[in-house]
Amino acid sequence: MVDKSLELFDCGHRACGGCGPALAGRLILKGAGENTIVVASTGCMEVFSTPYPETAWKVPWIHSLFQNAAAVASGVEASLKKQGKSEKVVCICGDGATFDIGILCISGAFERGHDITYICYDNEAYMNTGIQRSGATPYDASTTTSPAGKYSYGNKRPKKDMPAILAAHGAPYVATASIAYPADLMQKVERAVNTPGPCYLQIHAPCSTGWGFEGSKTVEMGKLAIQTGLWVNYEMVDGTVVKAKKVARKPVDEYLLPQKRFRHLFKPARNEEEIAKIQAIADANAERFGIDIKPKK
Amino acid sequence: MTLRIGCAAAPGQARANKTGSWRVFIPRFDHEKCTKCGMCILLCPEACISADTDFPEPDYDYCKGCGVCADECPADAIEMEQEEK
Amino acid sequence: MRQIMEGSHAVAEAVRLCRPGVISAYPITPQTHIVERLAEMVANGECDADYITVESEFSALSSCLGASAAGSRTYSATTSQGLAFMFEVCFNVAGMRQPVIMSIANRAMGAPLSIWNDQQDSISLRDAGWFQLYAEDAQESMDLHFLAYRIAEDHRVLLPGFVCFDGFILSHTYEPVDVPPQDGIDAFLPPFKPFNVLDAKNPISMGMYATPDYYMEFRYQMDQAMDQAAKVMAEAGREFSERFGRDYGGLVEEYRLDDADVAFVAMGSVCGTVKDAIDEMRAAGVKAGLLKLRSFRPFPKADIRRALAGVAAVAVLEKNISIGSAMKGAAGPEVKDALYGTGINVYSYIIGLGGRDVRKKDIAAIAKAAAAQQGDMFYGLRTELV
Numbered sequence: 001m002v003d004k005s006l007e008l009f010d011c012g013h014r015a016c017g018g019c020g021p022a023l024a025g026r027l028i029l030k031g032a033g034e035n036t037i038v039v040a041s042t043g044c045m046e047v048f049s050t051p052y053p054e055t056a057w058k059v060p061w062i063h064s065l066f067q068n069a070a071a072v073a074s075g076v077e078a079s080l081k082k083q084g085k086s087e088k089v090v091c092i093c094g095d096g097a098t099f100d101i102g103i104l105c106i107s108g109a110f111e112r113g114h115d116i117t118y119i120c121y122d123n124e125a126y127m128n129t130g131i132q133r134s135g136a137t138p139y140d141a142s143t144t145t146s147p148a149g150k151y152s153y154g155n156k157r158p159k160k161d162m163p164a165i166l167a168a169h170g171a172p173y174v175a176t177a178s179i180a181y182p183a184d185l186m187q188k189v190e191r192a193v194n195t196p197g198p199c200y201l202q203i204h205a206p207c208s209t210g211w212g213f214e215g216s217k218t219v220e221m222g223k224l225a226i227q228t229g230l231w232v233n234y235e236m237v238d239g240t241v242v243k244a245k246k247v248a249r250k251p252v253d254e255y256l257l258p259q260k261r262f263r264h265l266f267k268p269a270r271n272e273e274e275i276a277k278i279q280a281i282a283d284a285n286a287e288r289f290g291i292d293i294k295p296k297k
Numbered sequence: 298m299t300l301r302i303g304c305a306a307a308p309g310q311a312r313a314n315k316t317g318s319w320r321v322f323i324p325r326f327d328h329e330k331c332t333k334c335g336m337c338i339l340l341c342p343e344a345c346i347s348a349d350t351d352f353p354e355p356d357y358d359y360c361k362g363c364g365v366c367a368d369e370c371p372a373d374a375i376e377m378e379q380e381e382k
Numbered sequence: 383m384r385q386i387m388e389g390s391h392a393v394a395e396a397v398r399l400c401r402p403g404v405i406s407a408y409p410i411t412p413q414t415h416i417v418e419r420l421a422e423m424v425a426n427g428e429c430d431a432d433y434i435t436v437e438s439e440f441s442a443l444s445s446c447l448g449a450s451a452a453g454s455r456t457y458s459a460t461t462s463q464g465l466a467f468m469f470e471v472c473f474n475v476a477g478m479r480q481p482v483i484m485s486i487a488n489r490a491m492g493a494p495l496s497i498w499n500d501q502q503d504s505i506s507l508r509d510a511g512w513f514q515l516y517a518e519d520a521q522e523s524m525d526l527h528f529l530a531y532r533i534a535e536d537h538r539v540l541l542p543g544f545v546c547f548d549g550f551i552l553s554h555t556y557e558p559v560d561v562p563p564q565d566g567i568d569a570f571l572p573p574f575k576p577f578n579v580l581d582a583k584n585p586i587s588m589g590m591y592a593t594p595d596y597y598m599e600f601r602y603q604m605d606q607a608m609d610q611a612a613k614v615m616a617e618a619g620r621e622f623s624e625r626f627g628r629d630y631g632g633l634v635e636e637y638r639l640d641d642a643d644v645a646f647v648a649m650g651s652v653c654g655t656v657k658d659a660i661d662e663m664r665a666a667g668v669k670a671g672l673l674k675l676r677s678f679r680p681f682p683k684a685d686i687r688r689a690l691a692g693v694a695a696v697a698v699l700e701k702n703i704s705i706g707s708a709m710k711g712a713a714g715p716e717v718k719d720a721l722y723g724t725g726i727n728v729y730s731y732i733i734g735l736g737g738r739d740v741r742k743k744d745i746a747a748i749a750k751a752a753a754a755q756q757g758d759m760f761y762g763l764r765t766e767l768v
Contacts, residue, residue: 003350007344009344009355009636010308010309010311010312010344010357011311011316011344011345011358012311012312012314012315012316013311013314013341013343014314014315014316014360014467015338015342017342017361017362017363017364018318018342018362018363018364018365019363019740020342022342022343023340023341023342023365026342026344034582035582035726036385036582037452037580037582039448040589046497046591047591050306050313050587050590050591051591051592051593052304052306052590052591052593052596053298053301053306053307053310053590054307054310054311054313055307055308055310055311055313055587055590056311056434057308057361057585057587057727058308058309059582059585060580060582060585060586060587061366061446061585061586061587061588061591062451062587062588063588063589063590063591064447064448064474064478064588064589065470065471066442066445067440067473068440068441068447068471070441071436071440071441071444071445071448072445072447072448072451074406074434074441074444074445075404075406075444075445075446075447075449075450075451075452075456076448076452076580077448077449077450078404078406078432078434078445078448078449078454079403079404079432079448079450079452079453079454079456080452080725081432082403082404082431083403083452083453083454083689084411085452087580087581087582090571102439103436104438104440105440107437107442108436108438108441110443111437112434112435112436131540131741158476180400181339182339182340191357214364214380215363215364215365216363216364216368216377217368218342218365218366219340219368219369220362220369221363226737230383242736251314253374254641255554291346300480300596300599300603301479301572301578301598302540302577302578303477303478303479303540303588304477304478304588304589304590304591304592304596305576305578305586305587305588305589305590305602307585307586307587308585308586308588337383361586365575366606
């Protein structure tokens with residue numbers, strides 16, 4: 001068991017107030033422990049935590065490029081193995097680096113079976129460059145490159161299913177987590193780093209700036225995503241879902257309404273058709289993962 | 298300071314950047330109501346709420362005043378106030 | 383021990399003797415024989431490295447960066463499109479000051495697709511912060527790897543390096559090669575001592591970003607390090623010569639330059655052809671000589687100025703084209719700069735692109751053109767086609 005009281009992610013970083021990814025970074029290190037080497041991608045977390053020389057990282061940390069963290073980690077892992085060293089190698093990368101530009105390197109690293117843990121902090125768009133859509137952006141979210149407009153309801157496609165893609169690579173452990181459930185998150189990180197082979201963790205990390213809500217509501221937003229079924233916390237072992245967090249589901253409106261990125265669905269009037277489609281995504285999630293707590297008769 | 302070859306740095310240096318100056322609202326902790334559950338400590342994105350004091354205590358040098366702690370405190374023991382500077 | 387070896391196998395043998403901890407490469411013609419041989423050596427326990435069979439060149443160099451940062455001596459090999467795919471990583475490895483060594487089996491850049499030789503690939507990366515060494519034959523292809531690791535890992539340098547040799551012409555031909563003994567190389571090349579290393583006992587952050595307050599100084603440091611590379615190369619080259627009897631003391635090699643009127647400047651395997659052509663020209667009364675550039679980065683400006691001081695004309699043979707540039711070749715302007723103010727005429731001649739043969743008679747004709755003050759042109763074009 002790692003000592004989860006250790007603070008390995010330091011004060012003084014430049015994240016926005018109430019930053020979901022900053023909280024994710026901190027919790028990841030609590031779960032992974034001191035004997036960890038972090039490989040980062042270019043992105044918000046890299047930028048807010050490492051302007052030379054003011055690093056917020058108290059564990060060894062390396063950043064190379066936007067899209068190559070999994071490949072850099074492959075090399076780090078190979079070198080450590082060769083030297084008989086015991087550090088755990090953990091990638092911490094944003095959703096753009098993971099779902100889009102870095103998928104080649106991730107696929108290669110997972111297929112080769114390196115003993116690494118790849119963690120995506122998923123804030124559902126390219127936040128560092130100014131909130132452009134990524135393959136992780138949810139259906140109908142308005143971003144700067146998928147703006148809602150006269151002929152647009154926002155992002156045209158649902159979120160890519162990265163966990164399934166990496167499970168299909170034969171990853172022994174794949175899980176999703178949320179900053180809103182910190183104990184669960186830390187436990188999953190600990191399990192992933194202690195599972196031999198390539199493991200994948202996708203952490204929902206609400207972004208108040210990009211999604212348009214008050215920074216104080218970051219954790220609340222994470223909870224609402226889970227409570228509406230639009231985000232499911234689950235674990236897959238050897239490709240099979242073994243556990244998913246059950247909820248008494250709320251209507252998706254409760255998650256959508258407080259966020260500026262979905263505001264166009266409610267103004268000037270509630271867009272019944274589009275909201276029904278989003279509700280259908282939540283319903284399908286609930287069905288697929290069996291998360292509904294059935295009311296007692 | 299001479300630059301370290303390869304743009305590398307030792308830990309601890311982010312602390313030079315005192316983010317407390319960003320704050321507009323300041324969290325006030327009510328020890329009467331506090332149950333010491335530790336939720337504020339765990340959820341602070343700045344890692345700036347101390348766990349080794351008698352009661353959880355934010356380090357105002359770094360607290361950005363985001364209000365996550367106040368929003369999530371199960372005992373409603375944290376109030377956000379506009380800060381006089 | 384002297385053996386007849388394919389150039390690629392000589393390179394693989396050199397790499398094995400350097401004892402890399404991690405090898406990471408992606409197959410591409412004409413580099414394949416090197417990595418196949420290394421994979422075989424690893425499989426047979428002759429080379430004690432971890433060989434990462436990556437899914438792309440981009441990952442090949444990225445994983446070398448990671449392995450180097452974690453403290454291993456690393457090796458990769460590529461060419462042409464593969465090197466272009468690494469473009470971004472090349473700048474990154476250099477900026478992070480990781481002494482990765484990579485063999486480049488020089489090949490033309492598409493389009494049109496060509497698997498055949500020229501030097502466009504490595505020359506296009508001239509500004510990336512890697513030193514670039516060019517070999518004339520199989521022996522030099524081998525030996526430059528030993529020197530490359532010595533230069534790169536020296537803490538005065540800490541820059542990555544290319545060892546370039548012409549694809550097919552050197553990679554796929556057989557030549558006699560003197561293979562140094564392992565203990566000799568071990569004495570010449572001590573174990574890798576990393577400067578910045580990922581270690582949980584002494585954590586540091588690597589690859590941070592620099593604001594405008596710092597960025598220029600980091601680039602300045604790299605430029606200074608490249609100057610140091612020239613010094614270390616001279617030192618290490620002398621030591622190599624003492625140990626193994628082959629002289630790589632300098633960034634350049636002079637051939638019959640003493641009383642030359644026309645001097646060629648060239649890199650790579652064409653130097654062999656040029657030397658033969660010079661012998662024939664000399665026999666016919668034409669005073670020609672060659673300055674071979676063994677190093678293109680660092681660029682041997684002072685050596686060029688000294689070695690070419692007395693000549694009337696300089697013909698720079700370029701297996702590359704900088705399309706739209708004044709002299710057409712990439713090396714020409716730098717040679718001209720080295721000779722600025724001497725009154726010596728310097729011309730570029732674009733030759734051998736995409737594997738076009740360069741013959742002795744072509745070299746003789748270029749000497750005539752240079753003497754007649756005609757240059758900055760293609761040589762060997764099939765004019766009936768254009």
